[in-house]
Amino acid sequence: xxxxxxxxxTRSFFEEWARTGYAGLSxxxxxxxxxVGKAALYRRWPDKVSMASDLLSHVGLTMTDxxxxxxxxxxxxxxxxxIRRVLRHPKVRRILTDLHGEIERTPxxxxxxxxxxxxxxxxxxxxxxRAIKRREVSPLVDREMAADLIxxxxxxxxxxxxxxxxxxxxxxxxxxxxxxxxASAPS
Amino acid sequence: xxxxxxxxxTRSFFEEWARTGYAGLSxxxxxxxxxVGKAALYRRWPDKVSMASDLLSHVGLTMTDxxxxxxxxxxxxxxxxxIRRVLRHPKVRRILTDLHGEIERTPxxxxxxxxxxxxxxxxxxxxxxRAIKRREVSPLVDREMAADLIxxxxxxxxxxxxxxxxxxxxxxxxxxxxxxxxASAPS
DNA sequence: ATCGGTTGGAACGGTAGCGTTCCGCTGAGA
DNA sequence: TCTCAGCGGAACGCTACCGTTCCAACCGAT
Numbered sequence: 530x531x532x533x534x535x536x537x538x539t540r541s542f543f544e545e546w547a548r549t550g551y552a553g554l555s556x557x558x559x560x561x562x563x564x565v566g567k568a569a570l571y572r573r574w575p576d577k578v579s580m581a582s583d584l585l586s587h588v589g590l591t592m593t594d595x596x597x598x599x600x601x602x603x604x605x606x607x608x609x610x611x612i613r614r615v616l617r618h619p620k621v622r623r624i625l626t627d628l629h630g631e632i633e634r635t636p637x638x639x640x641x642x643x644x645x646x647x648x649x650x651x652x653x654x655x656x657x658x659r660a661i662k663r664r665e666v667s668p669l670v671d672r673e674m675a676a677d678l679i680x681x682x683x684x685x686x687x688x689x690x691x692x693x694x695x696x697x698x699x700x701x702x703x704x705x706x707x708x709x710x711x712a713s714a715p716s
Numbered sequence: 717x718x719x720x721x722x723x724x725x726t727r728s729f730f731e732e733w734a735r736t737g738y739a740g741l742s743x744x745x746x747x748x749x750x751x752v753g754k755a756a757l758y759r760r761w762p763d764k765v766s767m768a769s770d771l772l773s774h775v776g777l778t779m780t781d782x783x784x785x786x787x788x789x790x791x792x793x794x795x796x797x798x799i800r801r802v803l804r805h806p807k808v809r810r811i812l813t814d815l816h817g818e819i820e821r822t823p824x825x826x827x828x829x830x831x832x833x834x835x836x837x838x839x840x841x842x843x844x845x846r847a848i849k850r851r852e853v854s855p856l857v858d859r860e861m862a863a864d865l866i867x868x869x870x871x872x873x874x875x876x877x878x879x880x881x882x883x884x885x886x887x888x889x890x891x892x893x894x895x896x897x898x899a900s901a902p903s
Numbered sequence: 904a905t906c907g908g909t910t911g912g913a914a915c916g917g918t919a920g921c922g923t924t925c926c927g928c929t930g931a932g933a
Numbered sequence: 934t935c936t937c938a939g940c941g942g943a944a945c946g947c948t949a950c951c952g953t954t955c956c957a958a959c960c961g962a963t
Contacts (some may be wrong), residue, residue: 530938530939531807531940532938534939549739549821550817550818550821552736552737552739552740553739555742555919555921556921556922557919557920557921557922558919558920564941565940565941566940566941566942566943567921567922567923567941567942568923568924568925568939568940568941568942569807569823569939569940569941571921571922572939575922576921576922586838622820623817623820623821626816626820627817628817629813629816629817629875629876630737630810630813630814630815630816630818631737631817631818633809633810633813633878634736634737634810659927664852664930666786671888673879674869674888674889674892677869677870677872677873677877678869678892679895680872681868681869681871681872682861682864682865682868682869683864684868684872685868685871686864686868687866689816690864691820691878692808692860697929698861701858701861701900701901701937703863704899704901705861705865705896705897705899705900706893706896707899707902708891708896708898708899708900709865709896709899710892711895712892712894712895712896713888713895714888714891714892715891716878717908717909718909718910721909721910741951742949742950742951743951743952744949744951744952745949745950751911751912752910752911753912753913754911754912754951754952755909755910755911755912755954756909756910756911758952758953759909762952763951763952777956815930816943851937893941
């Protein structure tokens with residue numbers, strides 16, 4: 530199999546996904562916009578969900594920073610900025626919101642994004658652990674709720690509402706979220 | 717136009733929406749599952765987006781409570797419980813996540829849900845105003861950020877992650893969110 | 904009893920995607 | 934230089950949906 534053909538198909542797949550949504554995604558069109566014959570695509574993947582799962586599982590897991598910044602709020606700000614960096618790309622944003630809706634209908638996709646969810650959870654877990662060591666939050670803090678508190682507001686704002694989030698907003702959000710975590714009781 | 721036919725079409729429209737997603741929604745199937753001829757549907761609405769907009773704009777706006785509960789945290793808990801009450805219905809959950817993804821592609825749908833967004837914002841604004849009167853939060857609090865902080869974590873947990881949220885969780889979330897709002901600096 | 908609008912149902916031509924098959928060409932490795 | 938897997942392109946039969954049109958049946962109001 531020629532690697533350049535595979536790459537072109539991969540690129541077109543995500544581009545079309547962002548453009549039409551998963552449900553409206555047509556493999557015929559993916560092949561066409563990739564400048565590739567349908568046979569070349571079907572030789573690699575049997576159907577849409579297999580292609581999506583395979584491609585998603587090969588997407589970069591490059592957000593494994595350690596990021597010790599000295600305080601809970603500084604760590605939070607770093608995590609929020611990292612989230613914003615990802616959500617800034619319009620294609621990522623569209624695919625992500627579409628994916629969250631589609632997963633209810635196509636459970637196979639949920640498996641494919643497990644690695645991402647795990648990466649995010651570990652990242653936040655590390656942040657919490659450092660905060661506990663610094664005695665900034667209770668050792669009994671509810672980690673699930675903490676994860677929701679940290680990631681959800683920014684995701685909601687950027688991806689769902691399509692709103693802005695400048696650096697000052699991120700900074701204030703980090704401070705406020707820090708206050709929430711410091712007040713967080715055990716589960 | 718017979719009202720029972722319109723009702724059957726409406727019911728089928730939302731049922732199919734929850735089942736297949738907006739993109740996969742076929743008016744032909746809506747008419748079929750409603751036990752109605754296609755002509756009866758097309759006599760009422762010219763196309764899918766018109767039908768969706770019209771039906772959405774007629775959906776209940778029945779969540780206009782005043783809900784003074786004596787404290788910021790009690791008010792928060794009431795709002796969170798109201799949100800949970802809505803997100804509990806699987807069909808609502810599916811349609812909502814699907815809608816959030818679809819809006820990027822079909823701006824007309826955004827117009828249709830404006831009333832809901834406004835209702836939610838006013839509800840939260842009232843909550844904030846009461847908290848300011850009680851001197852629980854700063855009068856200069858960033859209301860947009862407050863709205864994100866209140867609604868997003870629960871939406872994220874229930875609708876996106878598909879997680880549980882028992883009454884104890886809601887209560888703790890209300891306490892923690894309260895701490896965040898009390899610490900919230902002006903914009 | 905009559906009348907006029909609405910109904911379910913069937914059919915229309917057209918578009919689009921699916922997944923498969925076949926063909927003649929190309930280009931990289933033996 | 935030869936060979937052959939992979940290539941694009943085109944076509945296949947099939948299914949689904951679109952939006953329109955027609956019809957005979959129906960039914961409520963006059």
